[in-house]
Amino acid sequence: MSRRLWVVLFLVFCITQLREVTSSDTQSGKTDDGTINNFTRAFNQFGEAVDKVLEDLELTTAANVTQIKDRITNLLQAKCNPCTNDGSPALEQGYVTIGNDVRIPVSYEQTRFGGGWIVLLQRYDGTVRFNRTWAEYRDGFGMVGHEFWMGLERIHQLTTAGSYELMIEMEDFNGNYKYAGYDAFVVGPAERRYKLTKEPYWHLAEQGRLEVDVLGVVYRFTTMFTQQFFRHKNAIDQRIAALMNSIDSNLLEVNSQIREALDEVQQNPGKDQSSSGDGKAERSSVLQFIPIGSEPRVPALFEQDRFEGGWLVVMQRYDGSVNFNRTWAEYRDGFGMVGQEFWYGLEPLHQLTKKTPYELAVEMEDFEGNYKYARYDKFAVGPAGTRYSLVELGTYNGTTLGDSLTPHKGAGFSTYDYDDFGCSNKYAKGGWWYYKGSCYGSSLTGIWKNELAYSSICWMKFSPVSNTPLKFVRMMIRPNE
Numbered sequence: 001m002s003r004r005l006w007v008v009l010f011l012v013f014c015i016t017q018l019r020e021v022t023s024s025d026t027q028s029g030k031t032d033d034g035t036i037n038n039f040t041r042a043f044n045q046f047g048e049a050v051d052k053v054l055e056d057l058e059l060t061t062a063a064n065v066t067q068i069k070d071r072i073t074n075l076l077q078a079k080c081n082p083c084t085n086d087g088s089p090a091l092e093q094g095y096v097t098i099g100n101d102v103r104i105p106v107s108y109e110q111t112r113f114g115g116g117w118i119v120l121l122q123r124y125d126g127t128v129r130f131n132r133t134w135a136e137y138r139d140g141f142g143m144v145g146h147e148f149w150m151g152l153e154r155i156h157q158l159t160t161a162g163s164y165e166l167m168i169e170m171e172d173f174n175g176n177y178k179y180a181g182y183d184a185f186v187v188g189p190a191e192r193r194y195k196l197t198k199e200p201y202w203h204l205a206e207q208g209r210l211e212v213d214v215l216g217v218v219y220r221f222t223t224m225f226t227q228q229f230f231r232h233k234n235a236i237d238q239r240i241a242a243l244m245n246s247i248d249s250n251l252l253e254v255n256s257q258i259r260e261a262l263d264e265v266q267q268n269p270g271k272d273q274s275s276s277g278d279g280k281a282e283r284s285s286v287l288q289f290i291p292i293g294s295e296p297r298v299p300a301l302f303e304q305d306r307f308e309g310g311w312l313v314v315m316q317r318y319d320g321s322v323n324f325n326r327t328w329a330e331y332r333d334g335f336g337m338v339g340q341e342f343w344y345g346l347e348p349l350h351q352l353t354k355k356t357p358y359e360l361a362v363e364m365e366d367f368e369g370n371y372k373y374a375r376y377d378k379f380a381v382g383p384a385g386t387r388y389s390l391v392e393l394g395t396y397n398g399t400t401l402g403d404s405l406t407p408h409k410g411a412g413f414s415t416y417d418y419d420d421f422g423c424s425n426k427y428a429k430g431g432w433w434y435y436k437g438s439c440y441g442s443s444l445t446g447i448w449k450n451e452l453a454y455s456s457i458c459w460m461k462f463s464p465v466s467n468t469p470l471k472f473v474r475m476m477i478r479p480n481e
Contacts, residue, residue, distance in 0.1 A: 094106055094107075094108055096118065096158070104154055105144045106118050106119070106144065106150070107119040107122075107144050107145045112167070112169070113167055113181070117167060118150075118158070119150075120149075120150045120155055121148070121149050121150065122145075122146070122147060122148060123147050124147065125147065126147075127146075127147055128141070128142045128146075128147035128148065130149070132149075135332075135384070136149075137149065137151070137152055138151060138152045138153050138190070138194075139151050139153065139329045140154060152187060152190075152194040153190065153194075155187045155194075156187045156188065156189055156190070156194055159185060159186045159187050160186065160187075160189075163184070164184075164185045164186070165181070165182060165183050165184065165185060166181070166182040166184075166185035167179060167180075167181045167182075168180045168181075285301050285302065285303055285304070285313070285339065286301070286302045286304055287299065287300070287301055287302075287338070287339060288300050288302060290312075292348045292351050292352060293347075293348070293351035298348065299338045300312055300338065301313040301316075301338050301339050303474075303476055306361070306363070306476075307361055307375070310478050310479075311361060311476035311477065311478045312344075312352075312476060312477050312478065313338075313344075313474060313475070313476050314343075314344040314348075314349060314475050314476065314477055315342070315343050315344060315444065315445075315473070315474065315475040316340070316341060316342060316473075316474045316475075317341050317444070317448060317457065317472065317473050317474075318341065318471065318472045319341065319448070320341075320447075320448030320449070321340070321341050322335070322336045322340070322341035322342065324343065324430045324431070324445040324446070324447075324448075325416060325424075325429050325430050325431075325447075326343075326415065326430075326431060327415055327416070327417050328413075328415045328417055328418040328431075330343075330415075331343060331345070331346055331413065331415055331431040332345060332346045332347050332384070332388070333345050333347065334348060343431075343445070346381060346384075346388040346413055347384065347388075349381040349388070349477075350381045350382065350383055350384070350388060352477070353379060353380040353381050353392070353477070354380065354381075354383070356479050357378065357380075357479065357480040357481075358378070358379045358380065358477045358478065358479055358480055359375065359376060359377050359378065359379060359394065359477065359478055359479075359480040360375065360376045360378075360379035360393070360394075360475065360476070360477050361373060361374075361375045361376075361475075361476045361477075361478070362374045362375075362398075362405070362444070362459075362473070362474070362475050362476075363472070363473065363474040363476070364400070364459055364462060364470050364472065364473050365470065365471055365472040365473075366462065366463070366468055366469065366470055366471060367450045367469060367470075367471045370463070372398065372399045372400045372459075372462060373398050373399055373400070374396060374397075374398035374399075374400050374403065374404070374405065374459070375396070375397050375398050376393050376394045376395065376396055376405070377394035377395050377480060378392045378393060378394025378395075378480065379392060379393060379394065379477055380392030386412060387412025387413050387414075387418075387420075388412065388413045389410060389411060389412045389413070389433070390408050390409050390410065390411055390433045391410070392409075393405060393406055393408075393409045400459060400461050400462050401461040401462065401463065401464070402461035403441075403461065404441040404442040404459045404460045404461045404462075405441065405442050406441075407435065407440075407441040408432070408433040408434075408435060408440065408441065408442070410435075411433040411434060411435040412433070413431060413432070413433055414431065414432065414433075414434045415431040416429075416431075419434075420434070420436075421434055421435070421436050421437075421439060423439035423440065427439055427440075427443075427454040427455060428440060428443040428445070428446050428454065428455060429446055429447050429455040430443065430445030430446045430447070431445050432444070432445050440460075441459075441460050441461070442458065442459045442460060443456075443457065443458055444457055444459070444470075444473045444475065445457070446458060448471075449469060450469050450471070451469055452465070452467055452468070452469060453467065453469070454467060456469040456470070457469060457470040457473055458470060459473075
């Protein structure tokens, strides 16, 4: 999900990558006072560019919203990607298919060592923190084409599907360039902690024998830059804080305007409405920012009219515009746009419910306009180590024919790439708390379609007909005080 729209600030922040230096400095890699001054000028230019983007956020139509996205994309491409001497991008962007026919974005180096190299890791200015968790190194982080790590699971799937060689390029702060090449490179599976499984042959740089650990050298280079970079941190932090406050308010406004525009175009029953079964839509949702775990400002949609209000919407579906057959990592972190079709994320759900008691409400409507709901006086999601199991689910009450969620209590979450019982791949085609045997009593992340099928969105006890396809579903939680 574009689950934190304001994170675009930090993506655009890579304008500070020091690529505004002269061609000679770019080739030598020198970092001196002139470079830092250049960095300061580049940062000011970045502020001016963002200010211009903020002016564009006042546009309200869907077409103009697309223009906003294009402006941000062009700004990133123009300012973030390391460039060759003639100003063209040094890396080509593309896709590669791995396991389960999953397409992932990659950067190709086409000029060095005969070309055709997939870039797995890139560092050059310290803008991305690499002291990360095991899960982050497994799934990857950063922005492809800039400072980033591709991810151990992806590297494993790539290197076990074919024969690969490895090349590591390095340059110190005095412009001394060297490389180390390996004629074989394979990363093992997760159960072996992604172990390097072969002893490769390696050849040396033209400048002489390389006698140090290459990964250690890369780390030390970045540390040196970080020390120099943070001399300017206080002044930069003040500018960032001002820009964040401005972007936060503008993003909330443009999100509201986008929803209004989509309402007019799509005329979706159940969207942003107080569903009462009469088909009348009443706007009752409010967008805010809330703290979750270590994140101080996370976009959140609150339903203020249904069931006395105060509900945080954590999942919403109404037109099938968002694909819910997603990976484990995507269900963990969340996807879609808050306020449209979206999934809030298993980790945010765990962080919210691990200490504070919450209740749950599930609203549903079929393709015939029949509205029903189910409520539970307790709801909690366990940590990642339990596969975000449904550890707490209280007493049911509602207008459905019965309780179709309690059978899932205690089950861990499953997705097509982490499918314990085969339920996601064989039947439901989405992520959910599936259990062994009959798989599910409800499947709110199935395929949005008006078809009586196992893969459709369903609540088994919604009507006398099992697997009645649902058009609108919404999950909401609220502190149970």
